[in-house]
Amino acid sequence: VETVSEALAVLRRHGLRASSARRLVLEALVAADGPVSAERIAAGLDGDVPASDLASVYRNLEAFEQLGLVRHVHLGHGPGLYALADRTGREYLACERCDRVRIVDAAELDEVRDVVRARFGFEARFTHFPIVGLCPDCAERVAGPETGGHRE
Amino acid sequence: VETVSEALAVLRRHGLRASSARRLVLEALVAADGPVSAERIAAGLDGDVPASDLASVYRNLEAFEQLGLVRHVHLGHGPGLYALADRTGREYLACERCDRVRIVDAAELDEVRDVVRARFGFEARFTHFPIVGLCPDCAERVAGPETGGHRE
DNA sequence: TTTTTTGCAAAACCTTTGCAGTTGG
DNA sequence: CCAACTGCAAAGGTTTTGCAAAAAA
Numbered sequence: 001v002e003t004v005s006e007a008l009a010v011l012r013r014h015g016l017r018a019s020s021a022r023r024l025v026l027e028a029l030v031a032a033d034g035p036v037s038a039e040r041i042a043a044g045l046d047g048d049v050p051a052s053d054l055a056s057v058y059r060n061l062e063a064f065e066q067l068g069l070v071r072h073v074h075l076g077h078g079p080g081l082y083a084l085a086d087r088t089g090r091e092y093l094a095c096e097r098c099d100r101v102r103i104v105d106a107a108e109l110d111e112v113r114d115v116v117r118a119r120f121g122f123e124a125r126f127t128h129f130p131i132v133g134l135c136p137d138c139a140e141r142v143a144g145p146e147t148g149g150h151r152e
Numbered sequence: 153v154e155t156v157s158e159a160l161a162v163l164r165r166h167g168l169r170a171s172s173a174r175r176l177v178l179e180a181l182v183a184a185d186g187p188v189s190a191e192r193i194a195a196g197l198d199g200d201v202p203a204s205d206l207a208s209v210y211r212n213l214e215a216f217e218q219l220g221l222v223r224h225v226h227l228g229h230g231p232g233l234y235a236l237a238d239r240t241g242r243e244y245l246a247c248e249r250c251d252r253v254r255i256v257d258a259a260e261l262d263e264v265r266d267v268v269r270a271r272f273g274f275e276a277r278f279t280h281f282p283i284v285g286l287c288p289d290c291a292e293r294v295a296g297p298e299t300g301g302h303r304e
Numbered sequence: 305t306t307t308t309t310t311g312c313a314a315a316a317c318c319t320t321t322g323c324a325g326t327t328g329g
Numbered sequence: 330c331c332a333a334c335t336g337c338a339a340a341g342g343t344t345t346t347g348c349a350a351a352a353a354a
Contacts, residue, residue: 017328032349038319053336058319079318093274096281102272111271114353115264118252121288122245129248134153136273169308169353190344205311210344212309231343 002086006029007069014067024052025060035073035081038062074129092130097138101130154238156182157182157225159221177212178201186255187233221258227253244282249290253282 001007004026008018026043027049036045038058044051061082064070070082071088072080091109093102109126115123135140153159156178160170177199179191188197190210196203213234224232224242228251247256254295261278268276269292286294
């Protein structure tokens with residue numbers, strides 16, 4: 001499901017209505033170049049699409065997630081970021097020092113998942129909450145200069 | 153740093169004052185049997201220690217983290233949970249379906265860290281944000297019955 | 305005494321909810 | 330027509346901030 005009309009078809013198939021508010025949210029998700037906050041969707045992606053009501057955006061994102069059309073990820077302490085589920089084969093590694101995010105294909109983390117599964121019987125997913133730690137740059141900076149200095 | 157007086161010594165060494173509000177927060181952290189929310193600390197751990205002001209608790213926890221005395225972890229969508237840093241050799245695996253949390257020694261995740269480091273040069277830490285996924289029970293329940301049903 | 309810290313109140317931030325009115329089917 | 334949905338406003342949960350009063354050094 002990569003287009004607005006495909007998504008609307010899914011809605012109808014589930015007995016939900018294809019309202020204009022929903023169209024707007026879907027248009028924003030299609031237009032977005034990455035995961036976006038509900039606030040930015042409501043703001044019409046800063047003018048790229050018409051603005052809409054924030055509460056409705058949240059309600060509709062929730063509905064879309066229930067249908068499997070949309071997913072959200074929590075990167076750091078900020079708001080949740082939403083994207084079309086079909087664009088979410090990706091998983092995330094977030095640096096807690098510089099807040100940069102590395103996006104990788106899910107397959108690249110299979111080995112990690114395998115280790116976690118083997119050790120703990122636990123099925124790790126890094127789609128909703130990322131792997132958090134230090135990116136290569138920050139890891140070096142922390143290991144090298146001095147061991148002092150504390151992060152948030 | 154495992155006791156209140158050790159912690160207070162660290163404060164003084166850094167030019168911070170050993171106020172009674174700070175003592176209270178430290179007492180709560182020492183008395184706690186695991187990571188606790190700021191709210192529970194302010195509530196005096198439900199009567200185990202004297203209650204105090206929530207805003208000050210947050211301010212002081214923040215100060216303690218800056219000094220490396222305290223750390224917090226985000227398990228799921230609830231409030232952050234705080235613990236003495238010295239008790240934080242543990243790391244977390246959180247089930248996003250049933251919200252149970254498996255606590256493991258950091259060493260048990262070294263293999264996972266190694267794989268992540270080898271592949272991405274990324275230094276993963278599961279102390280601040282846990283590994284999130286499905287615990288063995290929930291993984292089975294999802295794989296078995298039907299593949300349908302969508303999570304939050 | 306003077307600088308830090310407190311306690312309270314208020315706000316900020318993200319998200320959810322209640323409800324009267326509107327709309328899609 | 331009628332259930333589903335919207336927009337607005339208000340509240341909920343967590344954390345931060347402003348400020349005058351209090352307490353540490």
